Amino acid sequence: MKKVFVMGGTGFVGARVCAQLLQQGWQVTVPTRKAPPAPPAAGVALLELDVHDEAALTRALRGHDALVNLVAILHGTQALFEHVHVRLVEKLARACFAAGVRQVVHVSAIGANAQQPLSAPSMYLRSKGQGEAALLRAAGLSDPSAFELTILRPSVIFGAQDKFLNVFASLQKALPVMPLAGASAKFQPIWVEDVASAVLRSLAREPAAATRAPLILQACGPDVFTLRELVQLAGRLSGVRGGRGRPVIALPNWLARLQATLMELLPGEPVMSRDNLDSMKLDNVATGALPGLETLGIQATALPAIACAYLGVKQAV
């Protein structure tokens, strides 16, 4: 039985990746900073580990055939983004070499640019691009122990446990109107099960042994929505105001930045940070410059029918 090490396997996407891996007969190890009361999927081996400790990471990786990296943060300082999205990725690349792991699937984000990472508009995207660049350098080495690399760049991901449509639905249950930053930003949402399938098919791909060329794929759904449309859809599907949702008020940039600054001051994860606003300066959609999930034989699933099933109201849209 093949063994895979899923970093970030306790998260939203990680739980579905683990579930699909187990179904396909993989043996799955998930390192975590603090073990949750239950594993992300029954059958996963949870391992409390400081993944930033390279020696410990290398030891833990021994005996694994593949590594999937889903570790990421959405908010933080420049230093924290670099710590998690760049330094950790450099460490895991070295650890894979040292431990003999032959396949790496790295989940990045649409808008990351490995060629010119610093051209991206936000700390999140710049650090994601730098992390990709580090992996591409490692995978491109003409060393026989170099690993085969697939990088997936998803747009926003939806699914029963998402913190996206679920948050917009909850806010509309609590607020009389929806003041919205970045209302005209475009997204091409992808279902979490399609992302998980893409991870599995990346692990199954048989590259030409002579080239072992890294593959970078944009992971986007079939439809493009503005953020305003997605918020309205979340309101409708969750039955707010008899299925009409709350009125959405698009905030001008200066007010959006003020709102984000205030949200960053509140305890807990902000719903929107200034860095998130910066990320939305780029549309979160496939550019056409890179292949999509069809390369892996995946037809991405449309959002409304799936979101309808978990947001609450079972009705056609």
Ligand SMILES: NC(=O)c1ccc[n+]([C@@H]2O[C@H](COP(=O)([O-])OP(=O)(O)OC[C@H]3O[C@@H](n4cnc5c(N)ncnc54)[C@H](OP(=O)(O)O)[C@@H]3O)[C@@H](O)[C@H]2O)c1
């Ligand atoms: N969700 C989306 O809409 C979306 C969109 C585009 C791209 N992506 C990408 O998809 C991947 C998975 O996203 P997700 O939504 O599943 O994320 P998530 O639910 O926030 O999970 C992230 C995981 O990273 C680990 N982690 C967080 N901070 C860490 C740190 N400082 N050091 C070590 N580990 C840390 C956590 O593991 P422990 O707490 O167990 O240690 C957690 O399981 C990420 O690369 C993300 O950038 C997501």
